[in-house]
Amino acid sequence: MVRNLKKYFPARGKWLKAVDDVSFSIGSGETLGLVGESGSGKSTLGRSILRLIEPDDGEVIFEGVDLRKLEGEELRQRRKFMQIVFQDPLASLNPMMTAGQNIEDPLIIHNIGTREERRKTVMELMDIVGLGREIIDAFPHELSGGQQQRVGVARALALNPKFIVADEPVSSLDVSIQAQVISLLYELKRRFRLSYLFISHDLAVVKYLSDRVAVMYLGTIVELASKEKLYESPLHPYTRALLASIPKMPKDGKPQKRFSALKGEIPSPVDLPPGCRFQSRCEYMTEICKEEEPAFREVSLGHFVACHHA
Amino acid sequence: MEELLVVNNLKTHFHRYEGVVKAVDGISYQLHYGETLTIVGESGSGKTVSALSLLGLIRKNGRVVDGEAIFEGRDLLKLNREELRQIRGKDISMVFQDPMTSLNPIMKVGIQIMEPLVWHKLMQGKEARERAIELLRVVGIPDYQVRVWDYPFEFSGGMRQRVMIAMALACNPKLIIADEPTTALDVTVRAQILNLMQDMKEEFGLSIILITHDVALAMNFSDSIMVMYAGKVAEYAPITEFIKNPLHPYSQGLIDSTIDIEAEEGSIKPIPGAPPNPLDLPSGCKFHPRCGYAQDICREVEPESREVGDNHRVACHLAERGET
Amino acid sequence: MVSKQEHKRASYWSSVWRRFKSNKMAFAGLIFIIIITIVAIFTPWIAPYGYDETNYAHTFEKPSWQFIWGTDDLGRDVFSRNLYAMRNALLIGFGSQAIVIVVGVIIGAIAGFRGGTVDTVLMRIVDIMYAFPTFLFNVILVTALGRGIHIILLAIGITGWAGTARLVRGMVMSLRNADFVEAARALGAKEFYIIRKYVLPNMLGPIIVSIAFGIPNAIWMESGLALVGMGVRPPMPSWGNMISAGAGYIMAFPHMVIFPALLFALTLLAFTYVGDGLRDAMSPKGEV
Numbered sequence: 001m002v003r004n005l006k007k008y009f010p011a012r013g014k015w016l017k018a019v020d021d022v023s024f025s026i027g028s029g030e031t032l033g034l035v036g037e038s039g040s041g042k043s044t045l046g047r048s049i050l051r052l053i054e055p056d057d058g059e060v061i062f063e064g065v066d067l068r069k070l071e072g073e074e075l076r077q078r079r080k081f082m083q084i085v086f087q088d089p090l091a092s093l094n095p096m097m098t099a100g101q102n103i104e105d106p107l108i109i110h111n112i113g114t115r116e117e118r119r120k121t122v123m124e125l126m127d128i129v130g131l132g133r134e135i136i137d138a139f140p141h142e143l144s145g146g147q148q149q150r151v152g153v154a155r156a157l158a159l160n161p162k163f164i165v166a167d168e169p170v171s172s173l174d175v176s177i178q179a180q181v182i183s184l185l186y187e188l189k190r191r192f193r194l195s196y197l198f199i200s201h202d203l204a205v206v207k208y209l210s211d212r213v214a215v216m217y218l219g220t221i222v223e224l225a226s227k228e229k230l231y232e233s234p235l236h237p238y239t240r241a242l243l244a245s246i247p248k249m250p251k252d253g254k255p256q257k258r259f260s261a262l263k264g265e266i267p268s269p270v271d272l273p274p275g276c277r278f279q280s281r282c283e284y285m286t287e288i289c290k291e292e293e294p295a296f297r298e299v300s301l302g303h304f305v306a307c308h309h310a
Numbered sequence: 311m312e313e314l315l316v317v318n319n320l321k322t323h324f325h326r327y328e329g330v331v332k333a334v335d336g337i338s339y340q341l342h343y344g345e346t347l348t349i350v351g352e353s354g355s356g357k358t359v360s361a362l363s364l365l366g367l368i369r370k371n372g373r374v375v376d377g378e379a380i381f382e383g384r385d386l387l388k389l390n391r392e393e394l395r396q397i398r399g400k401d402i403s404m405v406f407q408d409p410m411t412s413l414n415p416i417m418k419v420g421i422q423i424m425e426p427l428v429w430h431k432l433m434q435g436k437e438a439r440e441r442a443i444e445l446l447r448v449v450g451i452p453d454y455q456v457r458v459w460d461y462p463f464e465f466s467g468g469m470r471q472r473v474m475i476a477m478a479l480a481c482n483p484k485l486i487i488a489d490e491p492t493t494a495l496d497v498t499v500r501a502q503i504l505n506l507m508q509d510m511k512e513e514f515g516l517s518i519i520l521i522t523h524d525v526a527l528a529m530n531f532s533d534s535i536m537v538m539y540a541g542k543v544a545e546y547a548p549i550t551e552f553i554k555n556p557l558h559p560y561s562q563g564l565i566d567s568t569i570d571i572e573a574e575e576g577s578i579k580p581i582p583g584a585p586p587n588p589l590d591l592p593s594g595c596k597f598h599p600r601c602g603y604a605q606d607i608c609r610e611v612e613p614e615s616r617e618v619g620d621n622h623r624v625a626c627h628l629a630e631r632g633e634t
Numbered sequence: 635m636v637s638k639q640e641h642k643r644a645s646y647w648s649s650v651w652r653r654f655k656s657n658k659m660a661f662a663g664l665i666f667i668i669i670i671t672i673v674a675i676f677t678p679w680i681a682p683y684g685y686d687e688t689n690y691a692h693t694f695e696k697p698s699w700q701f702i703w704g705t706d707d708l709g710r711d712v713f714s715r716n717l718y719a720m721r722n723a724l725l726i727g728f729g730s731q732a733i734v735i736v737v738g739v740i741i742g743a744i745a746g747f748r749g750g751t752v753d754t755v756l757m758r759i760v761d762i763m764y765a766f767p768t769f770l771f772n773v774i775l776v777t778a779l780g781r782g783i784h785i786i787l788l789a790i791g792i793t794g795w796a797g798t799a800r801l802v803r804g805m806v807m808s809l810r811n812a813d814f815v816e817a818a819r820a821l822g823a824k825e826f827y828i829i830r831k832y833v834l835p836n837m838l839g840p841i842i843v844s845i846a847f848g849i850p851n852a853i854w855m856e857s858g859l860a861l862v863g864m865g866v867r868p869p870m871p872s873w874g875n876m877i878s879a880g881a882g883y884i885m886a887f888p889h890m891v892i893f894p895a896l897l898f899a900l901t902l903l904a905f906t907y908v909g910d911g912l913r914d915a916m917s918p919k920g921e922v
Contacts, residue, residue: 146584177580179569205569208569243571245500255532260501266499
């Protein structure tokens, strides 16, 4: 039973606070969506949880054990439970190994099973993710983007993980393939009771897969709520702006020629001014926003916001 | 409205070691003055190649093998290099996807905007400079008078894209071709750039060909929409007509598989299969292996693009009969 | 979608090979190298005469049926000596490069993988090696240790690994951050496993090219040493010492110089074409 992931994580690097004091938890079988644009730190956060990037401070507690305290062999063993799926499917596979070998590798690394058993497992995994068995000997560059990503997912599943960090897993895929992979992830989540940290800049996709959603801006979480609450009654001005600026499918036959746009650009995360990080673009900004950084408070049940005006 | 650009049966083929890739295999459309046409497709659909073909920007092992593209009375595909050069940047400009790499990193931004003006002998020196500054103002760059002498790396992604748009507008073109102009940008900046393009279109009476794979964007931003698949036109219609009545199964599939923010859980229906390998295209209708309506005729005969409604064209045997 | 039966296995190496084959000069170069290598291996059985088989009755003879390429000042058969010289050249070429690879890869990989202080220290050493005039260094080593073939190839190897080390370090550093390497880490792979299965196989390409160019360089280096009298010790022949010994007689008895020079040039050319061909075959060309 997965307990929680709790994380407290200030000041990474002397001058670029990629992830600045972030805390949240994910329950067993739950999907937390993590939304943000460039510079939000979402990718860094995902990798830091798995210690692919070493955090500078804070704790990552997985099933009661703080991952940051583990070293060497212990850490390697723990890794079986947490896996990652990458954004660029081709780059995430070893180009010198076939699809089958890529999927098999986790089993070899952890010395699981005999050769025949492993081959059988690989075939099963390929079936689960919807890959035809004939491509088992194909090299990554011969496969389509969708197939490559499925290989990545199969490989991530090989060790029976309980938690998967999905870092923009569909952003580089074609639209029709995105839908396929998202459906696959959805089905896997239900079938294997997986927990996901689903990182994306695409709000619509995140909503589809997640139970709760966190919005990040410049290194901190500015809002966290169940998906219904977040999408229906967003409290943070940034969340509202994000939701408003996406083109939606015109249901009533009327195409929208103009989109609600947030003014300004994402400031550089280096050398942030004091106060709320969002002040330069916020229409509700007042004096207090320039002085004090808003605390991350629970405003209603399970709904957290970091804003003075929420 | 008059027609600014008429494309007929454009075919562009590439010769690779493994065979011939028919990137664009017979597409036709019309673009009116002041109209925004969005070409929607996935990778391999040929949408980018079709636009590059108009301006003769196809790489060495590719050639336009057939068709015509009549722009203001002249066939772009029959012009020689010098004549094409005179049109590029002046009558037809392009805005590319990645603002990081499309701008010359070692040249000041103002100079890059001035270049098309000078090359096409429209302005010189001081006049050109002032126009460049004015253009930066028009596209919404703050502190434009100062920033005109900055280098591209000093701008953020959204700003660079605005600079690209300024360059495209410099010589008052009639048509701007924008190839995935917002794909590399952050979500909040995308809306800004799209609004800017719309403003520019209305203020200067431009026509725009927008190439994108973002279906939701295409459904909103366009006046007309053209859906491409495997180098051919699947469907072509005015946008209101398309929203009400998308006929081609691929168009419907795209719409159904777009994860919209309003989508219900478990409601997306992905199109099965994957875009075809251009070297190994299916017989008959190129979409038939993935099509839920496919019948024998779809496997054998390639459907022609036929008009089925008010300026609404579909290339599908069953759509013609009203069966989709 | 990958088409099934008709599709031949397109592994990275088979497509490299295919591209290489289509490069006619490179392919010709490769055939040439294969032929001379085989000849070099069997030289002691093929050569009609020994390399130091003197024949004072037949000195300075022009090419004839008895001595195909003529004889030199001591009546030795030029053809046989050339065969031995070729053998030595290939020995020096392959041998020195073997050292270069071993040393260069180890140092480059350690520097690239460890980073930090280890990297800085190792790279400074590399910089120093690079700055040294290689030729001079070789001369010094040979003077100190003697003029045997093995010494020479050792010397050339020891002075020449710096470039490879830098190359390897660069590749390791960029691969270290590649997604698929991170994936391996995420799977719990040990560092050595990652180097063995993920990093090294993806570095082979440029390393092979570097060897392909290193071999002619090494042969060249030996001939330079021979010119200053520091090459392979006579009577053991090398192209370098044959050419420089025969240079004085070039007007009267050109056959002593022309044949070795020709073989020398062809061999270098062959390796260079192969190197170029390999490099072209491996760099991703924009195919559409």
